[in-house]
Each structure stands twice: as C-alpha cells, then as structure tokens.
Amino acid sequence: MPALCRDCTTLLDKSGPSCPVCGGRRWVRHAELADLTIAHIDCDAFFASVEKRDRPELRTMPVIVGGGQRGVVAACCYQARIKGVRSAMPMFKALALCPGAVVIKPQMSKYAEASRAIRTLMMDLTPLVQPLSIDEAVLDLSGTAALHKAPPAAVLARFALRVEREVGVTVSVGLAPNRLLAKLAVERDKPRGFAVIGAAEAATLLAPEPVSVLPGVGPVQARKLQALGLVTLGQLGSLSPREAAAKLGEDGPALAARARGEDRRRVDPARDTKSISAETTFERDLRAVPELEAVLWRLSEKLARRLKEKDFAAGGVVLKLKTAGFALRTRHARLTAPTRLPDTLFAAARPLLAREADGTAFRLIGIGAQPLLSGDGADRGDLLDLESPRRAARWNAMEQLRARFGEAAVMRGIVAKRG
Structure with a gap:
C-alpha cells in the first residue's frame, strides 16, 4: 500500500515502522494516496496558535481568545478544548470550565497577516484555491504533479511543514476525491493531522456515522x-x-x-463572498435607545469600511440583536440603491432598532449587508438622492483624516455625546 512519510515527504510503495530515509514515524497510508487531488486545509486553533507563536511562554498553557466576562470565545487552544471550552461559548462559561486559562483579546490584524502568508503558500501549489474563512481553504491540485514533480499528497505534506517553519502555526490536511470528503477527512485527524478518504471506501466508511x-x-x-x-x-x-x-x-x-459521500462542487477561487457584517457584545446589557444607537453607528462605520475593502455594496441591511437571555432577533430592510456609506446603512437600520428597543435588555448588536452587490454602482446618486456623491466625498475625507491622525480625529455627534 502506498505510504507517505510526513517528516521528509518521501512517498514509498510500502512502509515499515520508521521511514528508511529520515527515520520518521509519521506515516500516511492509503490505497488511493497517489491519485487524490482535492484537499481541505484547516489551521489548528488558529487564533490561539498565533498567540502562542508570539508568546512562547504560553505554549503549554490553556489559551482562550475572546472578550471580557460579557463576551464569547473567538477561539481556544486544544488544552482548553479538553476542558470543554468551545468557540462561540459565553466567556463566563468557558472560564468556569477552565479557570486557569489565559484570556487574550483578539488581534484580528495579526491573524489576517498570518492568514495571508498561508494563502500565499497555498497559491504556490495551485491557482485553484478557494478560501472558506480566515483559517480554512479548499484546494484542487489536479494536473500539478508534473509541475511539482510529486503527487498532491507529497506536495501537501511539504506545504504543512513549510507553514510550520515560515508562519509558525500548524495545519491539518484532508485529502479526498471531492470537497465534502476532504472536509470530513480533515475533521478526523487534528491537530497537525493528515487524513485521507478515498472514493472506493467513502459510502462504507460514512455509513455508521x-x-x-x-x-x-x-x-x-x-x-x-x-x-x-x-x-x-x-x-x-x-x-x-x-x-x-x-x-x-x-x-x-x-x-x-x-x-453517500457524493459531491459535484468544484473548487472555485472566484466564489462570491456570502456576507459582510460587524457586531459587538456589550460589557453590560443595554436598554436605552441612545446607547444602542451610538454603538449601531460605530458598527455602521465598520461595515462601510469592510464593504469598501472588499469592493462590495449593500443592497439592504440586516440588524442583529441578542437579548440578555440569549434570544436572537434579526430584522431586514431593503435599500433603494446600493451603498457603502455608513450614514445610509445607519439610516436603514435605525428604524429596525427603534421597533425592537422597547425596554428589552440586549447583550449584542450587529449590522450586516444583505444582499451583497458589486461596489461599482454604489452611492452614485439619482433623482431621489442627489446628495449621495457629496456624502461619499465627505466620508472619504473623514477616513483620510483618521488614517493620518487617528480614529478620534473626526467623530460624529451621536458617538461624541455618548463619550
């Protein structure tokens, strides 16, 4: 049976207990190993791994990345997961399960930088890379064996070692004949794993699950x-x-x-972004409309920036609220024209908030763009809104001032009044 040494990436027709080339013992064995081309790459406990990379003294300690007592877990390392901590768990529950954990506030710019570095390494393998999230992607390595002078399995093993060496975090690999089986494979062997599901065994292997x-x-x-x-x-x-x-x-x-393990989806590098949003969890429950509106405005600005960065516009808005009892409310409003201006986003979401802010205590608020439209037609103005181009110019000027002098250089009154 074909076997791959994950320590030196040598591919052999058969294997013993240790690799005859490097002496390693991390083997991947599978009858279809040399033929499979679809890979699912998942970074292991990504946010926590980046933090441990930058703070080696935390390497053996449980680490939770998330907000304060009122927040939720954004990510956690495997030591914390053993204690029962999970992503999206309320922070107070996580700390009750793992009281000795080190809690670190998320630093998204740092995680994005590591993600970009890993994505660059993926693009060295194949142009067919479809990102699924900041720490996950699916790759199609069909037809790359001649280029890399090795089958995809060996190329992926080299990639995993390169990520560890150059980025300082670990990844798990799932290899299969299609996207679904690759996803299921990667979930079978974490962290630092490499799992394979072949076409011939798929239905039988999945049947008891x-x-x-x-x-x-x-x-x-x-x-x-x-x-x-x-x-x-x-x-x-x-x-x-x-x-x-x-x-x-x-x-x-x-x-x-x-x-049965059947999946005809292709790896599509041009897959559309499904949603763009911004949300926050409060340190204390909020009931008052002015307080909620001040936060909603800040989130509208954040959403506007994200839409511009990704060259999208909003065709409508979604208001998300979570009550103190964790009940979720979502409300929708369509826009008359595509926008990525914060005041237009805010104006559409504000009436939705007014209808919900009836004295209920809320712990979370968010705003999202739905549907997403091309940014080309955003805020051009029409007979119903002649001011859009001028407001767009003012917003761009404000952002330029903030880029030079800091976020507090220019503030809207709705935020300034709340302090």
Missing part, C-alpha cells in the same frame, strides 16, 4: 432526520431519489447523495 457529522446538518435538522428513523448516514444514503424527495422534500435527493 451519525447524520450530524454531515456539514450543513445542524442540531434541528439532525433531530428531524432522527425522528424519521434516519439516524446514520448509511440510513440516509440508502434512500432512493424518489424516497428522499417524499420524506425530505426537494432537497432530499441531494442530501442523500451527500450522505
């Missing part, structure tokens, strides 16, 4: 499937297209196919 392991199947859908007697992927995958449609609706046949 619970339906909840399938990406996109959340707790609610899993319970619905279980209520229908579909507890495992094998049971779900055994449905014919007609049976799946009858039991699960029009999406049923596709879901059953995914349960």
